[in-house]
Amino acid sequence: MKKQNWYKLIYQFAVIGILTFMGFRLLWDKAYAPDFEAYCPFGGIQALGSYLTMDSLSCSMTSTQIMMGVALFIGIVLFSRLFCGYICPLGTIGEWIGKLGDRLKVRITLKGIADRILRLLKYVLLFITFYFTLQSSELFCKKFDPYYAVASGFNTDVVLLWALIAIGALLFGSLFFRLFWCRYLCPMGALSAIFKYSWWFLGTMAVYVILLLLGLKISYVYPLLIITAGGYILEVTRMNRVRPDPVHITRNTDTCISCGLCTEACPQGIDVASSEKVTHADCTLCGDCLHACPEKDTLQINKRNMKWLPAVVLGALIILGITAGTLFELPTISQKWGTEEQLASAGVFEMSGLKNIKCFGSSTAFANQMRRVDGIYGVSTYVASHTVHILYDTTMYTNEKVQQLIFVPVKRAIGELPEGTESVVYYTVTIDKFFDPLDATYLQNLLDQKTEAVGYQSDFACPVIVRIYFPAGKEPGREELVKAIESKNLSFTVNETEFNVKLPYRVVTFEDEKGSLTPQEFAREMFMPVTSFFNDSQNYTEDVLKGMPVILGENAKLSQRYSYLISHLSNEGGIVGFETSLNEVGKEMLTVWYVDTVTAPDRVFSAVNADSLMLHYADGTTGTVPNPFRFAPADTVTTGITE
Ligand code: SF4
Ligand code: SF4
Structure with missing residues (x-):
C-alpha cells in the first residue's frame, strides 16, 4: 500500500480546514470578521518593501505578516520553499486537482522551451505586483489573487475579471498541466525561487543601498527589475551549482532498486530516481519522495534519516514569525x-x-x-x-x-419624531471605549435597532458624554437602555453590504435626572446645517436661481451620507446647490438649488431620487452606490439663494 506523507498532509488539511471553518463560521456568527490574510508572508514582504521605500506599511498589513515574510525568507535560504510545499492553500488545491487530472489521464508535464517561456509569466506578475504596491502602499496582488478574491467574497479591492481568470487558471490549468498556477503564474512562487538564490537577491539589494548611501538617487524600479529578471534567468538556466543548498534529498544508489516510485510521487515532477542528490530549484522538501520509497534509508535528507525535519522546521518558523510579530509593532x-x-x-x-x-x-x-x-x-x-x-x-x-x-463631537437624528409628540425626554450617560466617529455610527445603529430613540449627541469628556433623546412616553427603562448600549454584537447594512461588529461599550455613569425639551427645542438642538454650492453657482443671478425645498424626514438619519448626494447632484448640469435648514415647525428641510433656464423641477426631483448615486472620489476616479435617499415631491419653489 502507498505510504502517505502525513507530515505534509497534516499541514495541508489543517490549513484548508481552518480556512473552511472561518468561511462557514460567517454563516452563523454574524459578528465574526475574519482576517484571511493575517499570516500571509507574501503580503508581509510587500509590506516590508513599502515600509522601506515609503516609510509606510501597505494597506492593513501588520508586523505579524512582515515577520512571517522574514520567516519565509530564512526558511527558503536555510532549507527550501517549505511554505509552497506544505501550507500554501493554492499550492494544495493545485496539487490535489493535479492528482485528479492524473486519474483522468489528462494531465501533462510541460517541458523544454514551452515550460521555460511560461515560467516568465510569474516573474512579470511579481514585478508588476511589487511595482504598484510600492507606488501606492496598497497590496496590488489583491486585485487578482484567487485566494484573496474567494476569501474576501470578491470585495471591492478585487478586479472581478482578473480574479476570475486567475481562478480559472488555478482550477483548469492544474487539471491539465502540472502545478500550473505555482510554476507559471504565482508571484510568490517567483519570489521564493529568487530567495533560493539568496546571494543574487541580497547582493543586488546591498549594491542598491550602497549607491543610495553614496548619494545617488536611484529609483527602486531598477533593483526590482534586476532582481526579477535575474531570478527568471537563474530559474530557467537551472544554475544549481551557484545556489546554496544546505539541506537536500539524497539517494543511496547502493540500495535503490530503481522502481521509480519517488519520481512518480514528486508533485514537482522531478526525476528523483535518477539523481544522487536532488538539486532541482523546484524541490520544496515536501518529503513525498521520501515516503514513497519502499527501500529503507535509501532516500534521506542529507544522507540522514530525518524525514521529520522540514515539517518541524516549518512549525518552528511559523511560531517564531507569529511570536516576533506580536512582540513589536511597526507603524503603518x-x-x-x-x-x-x-x-x-x-x-x-x-x-x-x-x-x-x-x-x-x-x-x-x-x-x-x-x-x-x-x-x-x-x-x-x-x-x-x-x-x-x-x-x-x-x-x-x-x-x-x-x-x-x-475627538469629533456628533449629533445624529435616528428617526422622525412621531406626529403629535408633545415633548422629548433625554438620558445623559458616559460610555467607556466609545470615542471615534465609527463608534457614533455603531451607537446610532444600536439605538435604532433596540430602542425608539429619535436622536443622540456626544460631547468630549473622559469617558465621552452621550445624550440620547426619545419621544416622551417611549423612553426605555434605565436597565433596558444600558443593555442596548452594552450589546456585544451589532449587524447592519450599508450600500447592500452587511457589517457585523463586536462592541466593547460600557456605560460608566447614568445621570439620575431625565431632561425634557419641546419638539422645537429638540429640532434646534439636533440641527446641523449643511451647505454646499458647486457648478459655478456664483455665475448665476438670483432671478434664474430657484430652490426646490423637500422635507428631509427619515433622510435626516443619513446625514453622514449627504456628501454622496452632493457629489451626485454636481453631475447634473443646472443643479448648483445643496442646503439644509429648519422650517418654522422644526422640520428639517433640504433645498436643492438649480438654474431654471438650464433644468426643471422634475429633473431635479429625479436626480435626488435616482436609483444610484454617481460619486467622484478624491483620486479623480468615479463610482456608483445605491441611492439610500427617498424624497416626497416638492410643493413649492423658492427664489434666490439664502445668505
Ligand atoms: S524531490 Fe522529493 S522533496 Fe523535493 S519536491 Fe519532489 S517529492 Fe518533494
Ligand atoms: S523510490 Fe526509492 S528505490 Fe525507488 S527509485 Fe526512488 S529512491 Fe530508488
Missing part, C-alpha cells in the same frame, strides 16, 4: 513635519482602540487632519491595535487637550 505610517527643535521637545500622546485607524488610507487621512492643527508635529499609526502616537507642543497642549483635539 510615521510622519513628522515639525522642525528638529520642535520634535526634540515634543510630548507624545498615545491612544489605542480608535476603530477609524484601520488601514493605510484612514491613517493618512488622520495624519492630514492633524497636519492642519497648530502645535502638532507628527503622527504615527499602528493599525493592528488601532493606535495613534501624536507628537505635540507641550507649551500649547496637555495629553487631555490632544485627546480633545482628535
Whole structure:
C-alpha cells in the first residue's frame, strides 16, 4: 500500500480546514470578521518593501505578516520553499486537482522551451505586483489573487475579471498541466525561487543601498527589475551549482532498486530516481519522495534519516514569525513635519482602540487632519491595535487637550419624531471605549435597532458624554437602555453590504435626572446645517436661481451620507446647490438649488431620487452606490439663494 506523507498532509488539511471553518463560521456568527490574510508572508514582504521605500506599511498589513515574510525568507535560504510545499492553500488545491487530472489521464508535464517561456509569466506578475504596491502602499496582488478574491467574497479591492481568470487558471490549468498556477503564474512562487538564490537577491539589494548611501538617487524600479529578471534567468538556466543548498534529498544508489516510485510521487515532477542528490530549484522538501520509497534509508535528507525535519522546521518558523510579530509593532505610517527643535521637545500622546485607524488610507487621512492643527508635529499609526502616537507642543497642549483635539463631537437624528409628540425626554450617560466617529455610527445603529430613540449627541469628556433623546412616553427603562448600549454584537447594512461588529461599550455613569425639551427645542438642538454650492453657482443671478425645498424626514438619519448626494447632484448640469435648514415647525428641510433656464423641477426631483448615486472620489476616479435617499415631491419653489 502507498505510504502517505502525513507530515505534509497534516499541514495541508489543517490549513484548508481552518480556512473552511472561518468561511462557514460567517454563516452563523454574524459578528465574526475574519482576517484571511493575517499570516500571509507574501503580503508581509510587500509590506516590508513599502515600509522601506515609503516609510509606510501597505494597506492593513501588520508586523505579524512582515515577520512571517522574514520567516519565509530564512526558511527558503536555510532549507527550501517549505511554505509552497506544505501550507500554501493554492499550492494544495493545485496539487490535489493535479492528482485528479492524473486519474483522468489528462494531465501533462510541460517541458523544454514551452515550460521555460511560461515560467516568465510569474516573474512579470511579481514585478508588476511589487511595482504598484510600492507606488501606492496598497497590496496590488489583491486585485487578482484567487485566494484573496474567494476569501474576501470578491470585495471591492478585487478586479472581478482578473480574479476570475486567475481562478480559472488555478482550477483548469492544474487539471491539465502540472502545478500550473505555482510554476507559471504565482508571484510568490517567483519570489521564493529568487530567495533560493539568496546571494543574487541580497547582493543586488546591498549594491542598491550602497549607491543610495553614496548619494545617488536611484529609483527602486531598477533593483526590482534586476532582481526579477535575474531570478527568471537563474530559474530557467537551472544554475544549481551557484545556489546554496544546505539541506537536500539524497539517494543511496547502493540500495535503490530503481522502481521509480519517488519520481512518480514528486508533485514537482522531478526525476528523483535518477539523481544522487536532488538539486532541482523546484524541490520544496515536501518529503513525498521520501515516503514513497519502499527501500529503507535509501532516500534521506542529507544522507540522514530525518524525514521529520522540514515539517518541524516549518512549525518552528511559523511560531517564531507569529511570536516576533506580536512582540513589536511597526507603524503603518510615521510622519513628522515639525522642525528638529520642535520634535526634540515634543510630548507624545498615545491612544489605542480608535476603530477609524484601520488601514493605510484612514491613517493618512488622520495624519492630514492633524497636519492642519497648530502645535502638532507628527503622527504615527499602528493599525493592528488601532493606535495613534501624536507628537505635540507641550507649551500649547496637555495629553487631555490632544485627546480633545482628535475627538469629533456628533449629533445624529435616528428617526422622525412621531406626529403629535408633545415633548422629548433625554438620558445623559458616559460610555467607556466609545470615542471615534465609527463608534457614533455603531451607537446610532444600536439605538435604532433596540430602542425608539429619535436622536443622540456626544460631547468630549473622559469617558465621552452621550445624550440620547426619545419621544416622551417611549423612553426605555434605565436597565433596558444600558443593555442596548452594552450589546456585544451589532449587524447592519450599508450600500447592500452587511457589517457585523463586536462592541466593547460600557456605560460608566447614568445621570439620575431625565431632561425634557419641546419638539422645537429638540429640532434646534439636533440641527446641523449643511451647505454646499458647486457648478459655478456664483455665475448665476438670483432671478434664474430657484430652490426646490423637500422635507428631509427619515433622510435626516443619513446625514453622514449627504456628501454622496452632493457629489451626485454636481453631475447634473443646472443643479448648483445643496442646503439644509429648519422650517418654522422644526422640520428639517433640504433645498436643492438649480438654474431654471438650464433644468426643471422634475429633473431635479429625479436626480435626488435616482436609483444610484454617481460619486467622484478624491483620486479623480468615479463610482456608483445605491441611492439610500427617498424624497416626497416638492410643493413649492423658492427664489434666490439664502445668505
Ligand atoms: S524531490 Fe522529493 S522533496 Fe523535493 S519536491 Fe519532489 S517529492 Fe518533494
Ligand atoms: S523510490 Fe526509492 S528505490 Fe525507488 S527509485 Fe526512488 S529512491 Fe530508488
